Amino acid sequence: MPKRSAARPAAPPAQSPADEENWRRVTRELADDLAVDALARDRAGKPPVDELSRLREAGLPALLTPPGPLCGGRDWRTACAVIREIAAADSSVAELLARHYALSWSARFVGTAHQADVFERRVAAERWLLAGDTGVPATDTEPAAPDTVPDLTLTLTPNRNGYLLHGHRAFAAGVTVADRLLVDATCTETGDRLTALVDPAHPGLSTDPAHDRLGQRLTGAGSVTFDGVPVPSEQILGTVPRDEHHLSPYATLAPLTLRLALVHVALGLAEGALAEARDLSRAAPRTWQGAACAPAPYAEQPGGDPYVLLAYGELVAAAHTAAAVVEPATEALARGLLMGRELGVNECADIAVLVAAAEAVTNQSALQITTRILELTGTAGTAAGDPGFDRFWRNARVLTAQRSPAHSLRAIGDHYLNGTHPPLTLRI
Structure with a gap:
């Protein structure tokens, strides 16, 4: 295993x-x-x-905090590009960052402009990494993975200084390293669902x-x-x-930001897996016997099996x-985030459909690519032993x-068929 360089990338200047x-x-x-380790x-x-x-050290957690009114939503697109690039090297780290970015917008969806400004500036100033889950869990007809569903048994009991938080919840990321947790909990006095910022260092946690x-x-x-x-x-x-019929279209972008951020994780993972498989196949010794009529260039290339080339073509x-x-x-979500409260129902529906399409296609591609590269690299031995391509499949x-x-x-x-808009919802 090569040693990782001691030099770490420096963060961009704070003024830009x-x-x-x-x-x-x-x-x-x-x-x-x-990628090295x-x-x-x-x-x-x-x-x-x-x-x-x-x-x-790279300054990446502060990329979207505070996001600011940048032309064309470049901040969100840049964040997605960052997630995708990191995922190609390590999808776990990318998911940690993706969830942090999605949560960094939470106050904009549920709070006032002043609350959002105070929250975002504090996140940036104190270099917090956020973790948690905000949103409504899936219903019985919309199952979701157990470790990603918020548990609505969390309660906030009012006292003279604010509230006391009780309950238990599972998180898909950040439990061991987050600086602050964001959770939705039910107020025992009013029944309202409140979004709370929690310090995980408290002894009651x-x-x-x-x-x-x-x-x-x-x-x-x-x-x-x-x-x-x-x-x-x-x-x-x-x-x-309390009633999702009273949700503003802008608030319903909350689960879409998380879903699209995770789509970029899956896309980066697939691209990283494919690139590593390509590098291994290029270096692998030729083990196949070509047909007599096979074109001459195939015999001269390490990865010259025409069926291997066909497989890589399909995966690319x-x-x-x-x-x-x-x-x-x-692009659509970046524009929607910049529109803020001016976002309409039609624009929100278009964004939801595009995110759903990206999610469906990317997840299928990620599974196809990470499964197939196990076959393509299974007989390619290396001096260092197991190349570890199973991690891409497991992560996918x-x-x-x-x-x-x-x-x-x-x-x-x-x-597409009926012109029906996806419902405005906070379901994740």
């Missing part, structure tokens, strides 16, 4: 956080850094403390990290028990409407297809299991 090219340069350097870290499965340190996960082992997943954790009134970021096409579907969804399985593709495809079909 949205300089896209600068951020991409920093991200590429960090991705290269993470990705397999060893996956095998070790330790809490992502070192990984978070690398993210902080205990964590139980998830061990031996199939994939995405370095996200810091686990569960948290809240036993009378104080939540001052100023740490309530907003109130979620699948990756390009996913990227082509993800791009318009990213966990990522794509977080939401059933049937619901996305049904919504797309209903919209």
Whole structure:
């Protein structure tokens, strides 16, 4: 295993956080850094403390905080490009970052402009990494993965200083490293659902990290028990409407930001897996016997088996297809986020359909690519031993299991065939 360089990428200047090219340069350097020891870290499965340190040194957690009214939504698109690049090297670290970015907009969806401004500036100033879940869990007809569903048994009991938080909840990322948790809980006095900012260092909070996960082992997943954790009134970021019929279209972008951020994780994972498989296939000794009529160039290339070339062609096409579907969804969501409260129902419906399409196509491509590269590289021995391509498949399985593709495809079909808008919802 080559040694990782001691030099770490420097953060872009604070005065130009949205300089896209600068951020991409920093991200590429960090991705290269993470790729060197990705397999060893996956095998070790330790809490992502070192990984978070690398993210902080690169300045990436502060990329969207505060986002600011940048022309054309470049901040969100840049964040998605960062997620995708990091995912190609380490999808667990990318998911940690993706969830942080989605949560960094939470106060804008549920609170006032002043609450959002105060929250975002504090996140940026104190360099917090956010974790948590805000949103409504899936119904019985819309199942979701157990470790991604918010548990509505969380309660906030009013007292003279604010509230006391009680209950238990599982999180898909951040339990072991987050600086602050964002959770939705029910007020025992009014029945309102409140979005609260919680300090995980409080002694009334205990964590139980998830061990031996199939994939995405370095996200810091686990569960948290809240036993009378104080939540001052100023740490309530907003109130979620009890009746989803009264939701503003803008508020319903909350689950879409998370879903699209995770789509970029899956896309980056697929692209990274394909690139590593290509490098291994190029270096592998030729083990096949070509037909007498095979074109001469095939016999001269290490990866010259025409059937291998066909397989790679199919996988590259699948990756390009996913990227082509993800791009318009990213552009549409970036525009919607900039519109704020002016976002209308029709615009929101269009965004929801594009995100659903990106999710369905990308998840299918990620599974296809990560499964097939196990076959393409299975007989390619290396001096270093197992190349560890199973981690890509395991990570893809966990990522794509977080939401059933049937619901996305049904919504797309209903919209196309009947012109039906996806419902305005906070379901994740």
